[in-house]
Amino acid sequence: MVVTWNWLKEFVEFDLTPEELSHRLTMAGLEVDVMEKLGAGLDGVIVARLLDVTQHPDADRLTVCRVDTGAGEVQVVCGATNHRSGDLIALATVGTILPGDFKIKESKIRGQLSQGMLCSEKELGLADESAGIMILPTDLQVGQPVFKALGLTDVRFELGLTPNRADCLSVVGVAREVAAMVAGTLHVPHATLQETGANIQTETSVEILDADKCPRYAARLIRKVKIGPSPQWLVRRLEAVGLRSINNVVDVTNYVMMELGHPLHAFDFSLLRGGKIVVRCPGDSAFTTLDSQVRKLTTNDLAICDGEGPVALAGVMGGENSEIRPETTDVLLESAWFEPYAIRRTSKRLGIHTDSSHRFERGADINMVPVALDRAAALIALLADGVISKGMIDAYPRKIENRSLIISTKRTNAILGLALSTAEVSRLLSSIGLDVKHAADADQLVVGVPTFRPDLEREIDLIEEVARLNGYDLIPVTMPSGCSTGHPEPAGQGTVRRLRDLMVAEGFAEVVNYSFVHPDVSDRILLTADDERRIHTVVRNPLTEDQSVMRTLLLPSLLETAARNIAYRSNDLSLFELRPVFRPVHGTELPEETLHLAAVLCGRRAPLGWCQTEEPVDFYDLKGAVEQLLEVLHIEGASWSNATGEPYLHAGKSCTLMHRNRCLGVLGEVHPKVLANYDIAYPVFMFELNVASLIQEANAISGIQPISRFPDVYRDSAFLLDSSVSAATITETIAGVRSNLIESSVIFDVYSGKGIPEGKKSVAVRVRYRSTERTLTDEEISKVHDRLVRSMESRLKACLR
Amino acid sequence: MKQRLEQLLESGRQSVMQAQSDAVLQEVRVQLLGRKGELTALMKGMGALSAEERPVIGALVNTVKDSLESLIAERSAVLREEEIARRIEGERIDVTLPGRRRQLGSLHPITQVTQDVSAIFASLGFGVAEGPEIEKDFYNFEALNMPKDHPARDMQDTFYISEDVVLRTHTSPVQIRTMLKHQPPVRVIAPGTVYRRDSDITHSPMFHQIEGFLVDHNVTFGDLKGILTAFVTRYFGAEIGVRFRPSFFPFTEPSAEVDMQCVICSGKGCRVCKDSGWLEILGSGMIDPEVFKSVGYDSDIYSGFAFGMGVERIAMLKYGVSDLRLFFGNDVRFLQQFA
Structure with a gap:
């Protein structure tokens, strides 16, 4: 909604600067998004007369003008073609800064002196487009600033209104707020009409067949109108609030809508078949609105019909078949009130949002129906020489009464933290035109709510008005008493935090990708046709196909993120994401949301540097990270099995992570075909873990191991083994020795190649011995270590090297 | 000798x-x-x-x-x-040669802001609650005093999964779920991911919010001002001015928009604050009696307030990020700055 300073001043007196008014409106809940001073700084643009216009000697398209400024004569070179000697024009004198930071300087144009500029409306910020320079009315005084001479000095306020404030979708509505602010009086215009000729009742009729959707419909008939352009003041005013001038009759309906907030519609009476109005739902039918679009109506769309069919979409838009044309002479003017929900449904379904539908949806004032009708009729009579027929039709089958509410001062103060008296509450509510009466109980007031405030439905709505009108600033800042109830954290929140922290400690950067993805991600990661992760929760109205289904795995988004980074030549990546995935569950309304933790790793192990390794990362970098995750969560005894069955993983370099028969997730190298689908040219390693499972398997620290005071002794042994023997079986074999003297064992070298027979490998193990009770003797250690070696030999056919 | x-x-x-x-x-x-x-x-x-x-x-x-x-x-x-x-x-070495480094990890700025904000509210006695991102219309709209055909639904363009299931448009449904489960007093914040059908330079179809609410005996609008002023000044600095002005949310009444003095220009007026000197930072209000009705709280006995803020917006102001899309582009050159 846009209002202007001058327009507001017609309805209320106030002594504020534009800045103060802007601030007060914002603090009253009518947020000023933009304040624009029209003509500010343009005093240098003056009314001037063209003394003569001659062709530029060296440029076909330019003219050289002699201009009378009232204080002397200047010469200006001009490129326009619509100016003639004797015209009054807008001259931007030297030194003026036009909108767009354009400073006027004295210059020579093709050798001719130019001391200013003849302006178009566009150049003065008065219009979006203009053809040629602005030719001014002949009665202006030469030398005066143009904005002042034309009465254009004004201030525009663009308000960002909240949907509850339908009452402020008009200049009068905003003026009412201003009046409350400054304790002033609001003057609402009341039209006086001259009615002539036959009574409207004998000329036409209005029939409402659906009083639920249309409780009131009023009309006037204005004959002998002359359709033509509107006067300048009307054009300017409409432009100032963002409307385009059409013709005098349509402009009046728009003007009254902006002024009083009530949408009106003008029909060409001669085009109404049967000469009458019927308000009804015509059912399934096609109808062309005045923007030449064919609209398909359905059962519940309310239309204004004539004797045969629709002539307007009620409250939304008029019809092409009955619109005001240049040759129109008789106008049927409509002022009606429609139920907000009905207008909303139709406008939403058809995707038509108009100034009219906007107001009816939010709730217009039913008592404004005759007022707006008379105001518009009077203006049409004035501006289009129309003759108003006697009387009006005011069909009002379902009367809507003022609401009556009770407000308690005690409750008001209890909610706001204020200490107002009942009298103060009464004063505040009266200031916006509510009808306040004292009740039997001194604490209470009975408040009659006029129909222009449909948002005030309950006591709490009035309490809000009290807070607003008194000023939010004046509510003292306090702290709530009482203490927190200490709701337990949702299960696993601590674990999730620890997982994030550990991933950061491992050098991974957290990413946040959209939860919705393209449905083709399943193909890109090679999921088989029957894979249940192909079944997505589908967004019905996505913005793009890229964001049309909810992801069931994090991996595809991470690969996309990796590819994008690689495209920017960030080649060494370690990224993780910890967010939910969504799986539709048959028979339940909501899908299952499960937290996943996924990571991708690629490129060099360390940043490039003179002392850093240049080695690329491999499977074990990733596995190390997962092992540490398990350690942090105190999940012991997890197993790594080579078969994942995941089509997106390299079958030889991947595994499933299991713990107590629960699958925690998978890790491995991404399948080269998948990488090719993401245009990634080198290996990427990934893991994706189910955080819910991790939370279930996680343990707290149960108690600590004592630290031995005695020295350790270690033995290194290298074994020759079949290549197929896994590290896990070696670890198991060592554990199988079951000696409490073994503190730890580490595989510290794995080698095959030169010096090792084909099909064999050498595995070196360091076994650390220590007792918590005494210093171990060589003999004791040898006994256990020999047993370990023999166990390796017998179980794994190992040879000590 | x-x-x-x-x-x-x-x-x-x-x-x-x-x-x-x-x-x-x-x-x-x-x-x-x-x-x-x-x-x-x-x-x-x-x-x-x-x-x-x-x-x-x-x-x-x-x-x-x-x-x-x-x-x-x-x-x-x-x-x-x-x-x-x-x-x-x-043995003298060149100490100006760079040291041996490991790749540093980093938390996404959205996570960092969420954690920092949560920590401030934790110190004010607020616990954390969670709820699903895909939500029933009832929790997301109906119970929050936004019946179908309510014009306020226009304020939040919604992604639909079915007639009655939506991608939640705000974290407020967590308020409903929490109040249905717990009797007052409650002091809870609910950080989470939300979705709106809007995508341009200042809107992302997925973004993050932190919702909070407090219900008890005798809670006033003054208390709302107290808690939120405490939050803004602790997060952005004690010298930051805060103002409350009337606004509208279907689930609060009275409603207030909370502005803080522009952190870019210190209130003098700049491009970021559209020359107003103020930045919208929180939506808030006293919880509407209709909401209490839908969760079975008696508004004659209890009152409370609720508030919500956009995590990305806070991160943009805190870290001087001017392009919202950076948060979801996940360029490591951006992310590593948060290490």
Whole structure:
């Protein structure tokens, strides 16, 4: 909604600067998004007369003008073609800064002196487009600033209104707020009409067949109108609030809508078949609105019909078949009130949002129906020489009464933290035109709510008005008493935090990708046709196909993120994401949301540097990270099995992570075909873990191991083994020795190649011995270590090297 | 004899001082004090001395010997110092060469802001609650006083999964779920991901919010101002001005938009605050009685307030991020700045 300073001043007196008014409106809940001073700084643009216009000697398209400024004569070179000697024009004198930071300087144009500029409306910020320079009315005084001479000095306020404030979708509505602010009086215009000729009742009729959707419909008939352009003041005013001038009759309906907030519609009476109005739902039918679009109506769309069919979409838009044309002479003017929900449904379904539908949806004032009708009729009579027929039709089958509410001062103060008296509450509510009466109980007031405030439905709505009108600033800042109830954290929140922290400690950067993805991600990661992760929760109205289904795995988004980074030549990546995935569950309304933790790793192990390794990362970098995750969560005894069955993983370099028969997730190298689908040219390693499972398997620290005071002794042994023997079986074999003297064992070298027979490998193990009770003797250690070696030999056919 | 001893001390002193290495010094020592050394040779002449002279000369011999010993020890210490100093000098490295580094990890700024904001509210006694991102229309709209056909639904363009299931448009449904489960008093914040059907330079179809609410006996609008002023000044700085102005949300009444003084221009007016000097930072209000009705709280007994803020917006102001899309582009050059 846009209002202007001058327009507001017609309805209320106030002594504020534009800045103060802007601030007060914002603090009253009518947020000023933009304040624009029209003509500010343009005093240098003056009314001037063209003394003569001659062709530029060296440029076909330019003219050289002699201009009378009232204080002397200047010469200006001009490129326009619509100016003639004797015209009054807008001259931007030297030194003026036009909108767009354009400073006027004295210059020579093709050798001719130019001391200013003849302006178009566009150049003065008065219009979006203009053809040629602005030719001014002949009665202006030469030398005066143009904005002042034309009465254009004004201030525009663009308000960002909240949907509850339908009452402020008009200049009068905003003026009412201003009046409350400054304790002033609001003057609402009341039209006086001259009615002539036959009574409207004998000329036409209005029939409402659906009083639920249309409780009131009023009309006037204005004959002998002359359709033509509107006067300048009307054009300017409409432009100032963002409307385009059409013709005098349509402009009046728009003007009254902006002024009083009530949408009106003008029909060409001669085009109404049967000469009458019927308000009804015509059912399934096609109808062309005045923007030449064919609209398909359905059962519940309310239309204004004539004797045969629709002539307007009620409250939304008029019809092409009955619109005001240049040759129109008789106008049927409509002022009606429609139920907000009905207008909303139709406008939403058809995707038509108009100034009219906007107001009816939010709730217009039913008592404004005759007022707006008379105001518009009077203006049409004035501006289009129309003759108003006697009387009006005011069909009002379902009367809507003022609401009556009770407000308690005690409750008001209890909610706001204020200490107002009942009298103060009464004063505040009266200031916006509510009808306040004292009740039997001194604490209470009975408040009659006029129909222009449909948002005030309950006591709490009035309490809000009290807070607003008194000023939010004046509510003292306090702290709530009482203490927190200490709701337990949702299960696993601590674990999730620890997982994030550990991933950061491992050098991974957290990413946040959209939860919705393209449905083709399943193909890109090679999921088989029957894979249940192909079944997505589908967004019905996505913005793009890229964001049309909810992801069931994090991996595809991470690969996309990796590819994008690689495209920017960030080649060494370690990224993780910890967010939910969504799986539709048959028979339940909501899908299952499960937290996943996924990571991708690629490129060099360390940043490039003179002392850093240049080695690329491999499977074990990733596995190390997962092992540490398990350690942090105190999940012991997890197993790594080579078969994942995941089509997106390299079958030889991947595994499933299991713990107590629960699958925690998978890790491995991404399948080269998948990488090719993401245009990634080198290996990427990934893991994706189910955080819910991790939370279930996680343990707290149960108690600590004592630290031995005695020295350790270690033995290194290298074994020759079949290549197929896994590290896990070696670890198991060592554990199988079951000696409490073994503190730890580490595989510290794995080698095959030169010096090792084909099909064999050498595995070196360091076994650390220590007792918590005494210093171990060589003999004791040898006994256990020999047993370990023999166990390796017998179980794994190992040879000590 | 005495004279010869004094000469020996003098020449010995010179030899010791001239020794430039420990090895040379050892040779000097042997030469002076060794079994075949000069002092031993001199002492062989002791037998020729008189009985009176002998103890005097004997004492002098010991003095000379001690002097030489200590000269050698001192010289040795000096030589050792010099040796270490030389070695250290030889081992000098270029300390301006960069060190050996590991890749640093980083939390996404959205996570960092969420954690920081949550920590402030935790210190004000607020617990954390969660709810699903895909939500029933009832929790997302109906129970929050937004029936179908309510114009306020226009404020939030919605992604639909089905007629009655939506991608939640705000974290407020967590309010409903929490209040249905717990009786007052409650003090809870609910951070989470939300979705709106809007995508341009200032809107992302997925973004993050932190919702909070407090319900108890005698909670006032003044308390709302108190808690939110405490939050803004603790997060953005004690000198930041805060103002509350009327607004509208279907689930609060009275509703307030919370503005803080522009952190970019300190309230003087700039592009970021559209020359107003103020930035919208929170939506808030006293919880509407209709909401209490839908969760079975008695609004004659309890009152409360709720608030919500956009995590990305806060991150943009806190870190001076001017393009919302950076948060979801996940460029590591952006992310690593939050390490």
